[in-house]
Amino acid sequence: MFYPGFLFDSTYLILIPAMIIAFWAQFKIDSAYKKYKTVRTLSGVTGSEVARNILDGAGLFDVKVERYSKHLGDHYDPSLRVIRLSPEVYDSATVAAAGIAAHECGHAIQHQTHYAPLALRTKIAPVVNIGSSISIYLFMIGIFLGNPLFAKIGIIFFSGAVIYQIITLPVEFNASTRALNILKTRTFLYGEELKGAQKVLDAAAMTYVAATLMAISQLIRLIAINNRYNDN
Template structure:
């Protein structure tokens, strides 16, 4: 997500609450992940094992589970139909590994069932990539040359990115809910292990909430700057 800086002025205060929440959310997810990445599950399944079992149970035999580099780089690619897990999650037999792997499979199941928010998010992804990059450039040009039309176009483009962030929230929450239900119902995790996985996924979800709040705050700031310059 783009966070345009411009010069410091009073509109920066609009971003402070979202910035504080973002720092808290990042700290929360980091701390929760570190806690549960060291807690081994009773059954000893790795993240790859969990993902494979869940995919097969959902009839998604043709969706591969592959290892990728980085930490917490895990994701489901709806274009290639691949579940990608970071090394720690792929090989790890921890509560964190099971929860995160299950969450990504949750997205694969959403894709199979044509879950509407996921379908919508995927369909606008290309437009969002363009609009988020172009919005601030267009907005800045409009400010520099006092062209209200361009500042308004920049705001509209940035609004598309905000909408994308908002659509992401139900997608992520639903994937986590699916993951936890399957982990518990299929006895992949037991008792307190399910609670631990829920803590990991809840902390991760807060980063998406923080990103949405930051985007909304930034949009409000752009509108405030535009209105001030047009006065």
Template sequence: MHFYPFFDPTMILLIPAIIISFWAQTKISSTYNKYSEVRTMNGYTGQQIARMMLDEAGLFDIRIEVVNTKLGDHYDPANRVLRLSPDVYAGGTISSAGIAAHEVGHAIQHKEKYTPLVVRNSIVPVVNVGSSLSWILFLAGMFLGFKGLTTLGILLFSGVVIFQLITLPVEFDASTRALNILKSRGILYGDETKKAQKVLNAAAMTYVAATLMAVSQLIRLIAISNSRDE
């Protein structure tokens, strides 16, 4: 029996990852929205918290910009820019504090040459190419009957899986750094740190879900490839 890559019995392999991904997206949305309504005691905005943390880490040259995308917050190591979504940039809430601090955590990782981050950044170009070509080569190999192309497609997609696996410690470490600074610096008080942790834990689950999806997809590709040899 031959399987086909877009509609076949191997699709069942993706169901657990799809369910977890849906749950993770729902969780981050609800948690973010909930704590976007809870203002911090000190009232610092995300921008103020980020600037404070960056300066204390000696990262005076890193700019903070607004990116007009909800939950589009990120640190750009190539241009040394911290980009915060409007609500995080201007908000004085638990959510804005946690997310802004998390992105500063990435900037500090970059400064300290945190190994998983260095490795992840170094393979980004290869992964970008691999993610685009993997399916093309895989499908070409399937339909043309070239086992070598199919195998190459799988190998390229394996790079995507490796990237996702490396991303996990990078994200968890950035959150740990963020929470430690928020607490030790007195930026958040009392149980505010625990609430910020809930926001960051929910965000982390989206990366876990993405990793599970990538791993499941890789297993599926291997199963489809093996079915041709039966």
């Protein structure tokens, strides 16, 4: 039976708390990054120099540091063993740049030490990416065409994306902890600079928390819609 309330119905209320947290988290990261991307460090070391120094200190001479064109698209690619930093991080000697560069180095060090959550996330990523990209379509087909099997498969695939988000939390928090410890012990940052970097990284971590809550809320909504469909 076709369920006309799928596109807009009361189950959207399930998403509201997560949406509020997501807006708040985005505001926090925007404001923290905007502030500390203009605060130059006393050391005068750029983000790329911070990254190279940390990697070499950890014996990761084979991990490259590259400039990446996407704004705030900084990331570590474990498959190619490369850290990609956006221009405002790669070229800037600011508190925000140092914090972000160190965070990505934290991921490289996780990879080096076989940090279990990162290894698991990397392993399931290809399957999760495929499953999450088709999950909603399968669910909609199941609901609109009255096929409960497709709806259930869609929910199962989307559950994989939720699991991926949950695994991401310890990966990101651990990388930030590693980054702050390195920045402190290697004296890239001093006093208030270190506090500023922590604010940037804490705000960034909240965006992952918000994404996880949103994914969980969406999964609950899909289950609620499916249950309503089955009751009808």
